[in-house]
Amino acid sequence: MSNPQELRYSKEHEWLSGAEDGVSTVGITEHAANALGDVVYVQLPEVGAAVTAGETCGELESTKSVSDLYSPVTGEITEINQDVVDDPALVNTAPFEGGWLFKVRVTDEPKDLLSAAEYAEFSGS
């Protein structure tokens, strides 16, 4: 599997896009989606909610388990992906594309986010 070069990654297996007008897109990696198995329910933060880097802001439920969703950055939620709420399987089929989770206006970004190569080494993917 390949992790897109232009993204940055957290050790909780979220990806973060570059900012457009200060807003970044967040999702989970293909490696994380594969580890979860079929995702059946996605609970996302509300638009306007404040999220903090490294803290939980939602959950992902799969056939076998419930996993917390962490925000890779600190900021304010500007948009959530209603498509993925309606069809959680998008997380499995297109984790880096149609399965994105939320957009966030970033006020603070941790220094220890990983590059694609570093994440590949970290996750063995």
Next chain:
Amino acid sequence: MSSNASVEPRRTALDALHRSLGATMTDFAGWDMPLRYGSERDEHLAVRTRAGLFDLSHMGEITVSGPQAAALLDFALVGNIGGVKTGRARYTMICRADGGILDDLIVYRLADTEYMVVANASNAQVVLDALTERAAGFDAEVRDDRDAYALLAVQGPESPGILKSLTDADLDGLKYYAGLPGTVAGVPALIARTGYTGEDGFELFVAPADAEKLWQALTDAGAAAGLAPCGLSCRDTLRLEAGMPLYGHELSTSLTPFDAGLGRVVKFEKEGDFVGREALSAAAARAESQPPRVLVGLIAEGRRVPRAGYPVVAGGKVIGEVTSGAPSPTLARPIAMAYVDAEHAAPGTTGVGVDIRGSHEPYEVVALPFYKRRK
């Protein structure tokens, strides 16, 4: 990590094959087993609509033989095992003297004086020890045959056709819960019409050395019919939809068969004493006078999945506990099995919910099973 992560897991004869298929592996009762090969939902639906192929070699086979094999099993188990005809199988249980369930079992009568007892992987040693201990004074031998067998299962509506193309055995004459020795794809096998999916299907007990050859032959024979390799994840959702109990979830040593709604497996009418008879008589009487919690089905109105151990609530009070829960691919809703107080157990009972990590989600109480195949 599991607590026995330091112990090297046991691998089945098909281990290399699972890895070559890209299976996600998981520790199950000390065995490294395929959890899924791709999408567990797709595997589930393959079994419901076409056919699925499973490696179940972790199951515990125990051979009981000798002139008093039947008498021993009648004493050791709660069922009427002497009454099973040669070539037939029986679902039964082994209980402690206090009536608690040690395991649920399938017992195959292979010959007049030979039976095969199949225990759950997690209980195989417990069952083996109990049978060995209970065999004292009987002219019968209890043999651990876990390493003598690999077990493959073909389950789903297409499974009879797939198997027919590989064997001369009389499959049409093989009733549900029957087993006969035969040859499949040139491999000697015990062919049993049993399963844990709610579908028609077969379980094939073979020598481990023949397992890969048989798996490959079944894969090739099933290709046109859409047979898919299937892991333990979909096995769990299939059995849950079929309302079948899983030891450690719906069954445990703290429950008697009467508490589990399976009192029918206890055959008091059989002759002679059996382990647990007295305690189970008392449990049966208790169940008559004070109905215990009832195992029911729950269907979610929302999309959050109940999990084992979650409280079942009504009117703000805890009235039961979820034993198994999963998203149901067939119903496209989360489902669960739960033990609930008898007054809330009738199908259609309103006002029942599950406490899902702090929020009470509404659920519909239904009779089990959730899914029944058309015969």
